[in-house]
Amino acid sequence: MARDNAQAGKKLVYLAGYGRSGSTVLGRIMSLQKGVLDLGEVVMAPRFLDRPKHYCACGEQLMACRIWSTLPEPLKHLPHTDASLKSHLAMLESIATLTDHEFIIDSSKTARHNAFRPFYLRRHLSYPLQLVHLVRDPRACVWSVIRWRLRGDHVHRHAYQLGVAALTAFSWIGANLAAELYRFCHHEASVRVNYDELLQRGFPDSLKSLGPVGRLEDVVIERNENCHSMGGNEIRNRARVIVEQDTTWKAQIPKSVRILVTALTWPLMLRYGFLQVRR
Template sequence: MSTYTAEPTIVYIAGYGRSGSTLLDILLNAHPYIFGAGELTEIFEAAAARTPCSCGQPLDACAIWSYVLNHLPAHTTPAEAEHLTRRTETPRWLGGSPRNDEAYGLLWRTIFQAIAHQTGARMVLDSSKNSRNTAERTAALIRTTHLPVRIIHLVRDPRAILYATFRGSNRRLEQEGHAPTRRTAMLRVLIGWMMAHATVERTRAAYPHIPVKRIRYEDLTGTPALTLQQIGGFLNIDMQPVINRLHTGAPFEGGHGIGGNRMRRAGAVHIRADRAWEQALPRYAHLLAWATWPLAHRYAYDLAHPNSAPQGAST
């Protein structure tokens, strides 16, 4: 494979799960300068469990991930790397332990460099987001790797997230189909949505020199070409190769991503907005969604109207 010798840029998809990060990762992976790594924080757990890459091979048999795993810092085992990652990226009050910034920074700088070396990518897209065990990942990568970082803050209507919860987890959906969830689980999801986005806002305030671009799922699926142009301007690259694929109707492939939802493993991917929640979300869930105000209001979601599309532009 070709190599790119300059330091790679980390493009981090921040936010909460079920917001379209897998779709965005797959789209951007179609650009020749970008490698969509998926939920990169899961690399060591996936390797231990022999969870396949989206190419279908276990990580230790995939040409990209086997190379990365074989180029960890000296004397660092995957198990040690997983422990170091979890204790650094998990907030103290959720079970994180005293961090070792030097070791963490060396580990993840080495990983991003190995990915860039093996793929030839100038930018490595990490869609690990900021839920519970990864709440501090964005800040940790900024603070310790000494690599350029750009953040795409991906948001989605909290009512759509609730509906996804109502249908059940991605894993259960793959195995069983519809899997209703308790109302208390919905409340936990709303708390997670607020905490994840509050973490992004806090990181943005703590590191004002780091470029951040907010993108909404509704814009990505509703006006994908325009949204990709905006992302291209943010990343200082021409997104026309990806937009051309959209215009021709060419499918997008899952690439070599780690984790993500069943979309990545379903073969060819086409953009389709999921707005089923507008008709199917129970009334009590609409009421629960008010717990997310004022962040939902900040992101231009009108919780007073059940079928309201977001107004205004991504920032």
């Protein structure tokens, strides 16, 4: 697709990998930089665009948000489900004409039916796509899902925990393999980052223009006009967030869940440095 003047100089930064890996926090950190527009999970937009009283992360209702309210009317009344490939593309193209930001952040990731979405967007988008493969320890991701899905009495039921752990572990594997495949095919336009290391050490050289200098722990994120997420983690709507590592899962996760997840995901855990082999 040929580029016009509206898209010239822009780049889509697509956050890939599995959910609950820190993409909401990462997007909000990036939004602190001038020229960066964080849209959150664009794939989820149709679920909310027809609900004008729903709030955007900028603090405005969608009908008043300077980004989402100015989309063409057909894109505001899509079926209330995840965006199709074509509608996802259309939203990104439309937003590129509405803003002068250089970087547009889309954290739709690569889990399940989104596995090959970045391939499609790269092929058809009128501006370049930079893929950021965000990885987090699968045991942390699994325990986050269990705490969210199995609230109340169910959280104490061992069989439920193991069932959800297995399903989540397989989804984590699939999402990360999809991102690995993209990186294999388009290595020059992709980078992998470990979420916890990112907080400790800061952005790698290849992403320096997308974030503040130095370690990210204790960085204070204030609500700002560059952040326009409408779905995903609830912290998107907090007016003020202090970035900190969540290590509570290490003490809370049951031993049986830890063993099961490790047994299912150990090859990728080794690859990403989440398992240390003692010699």
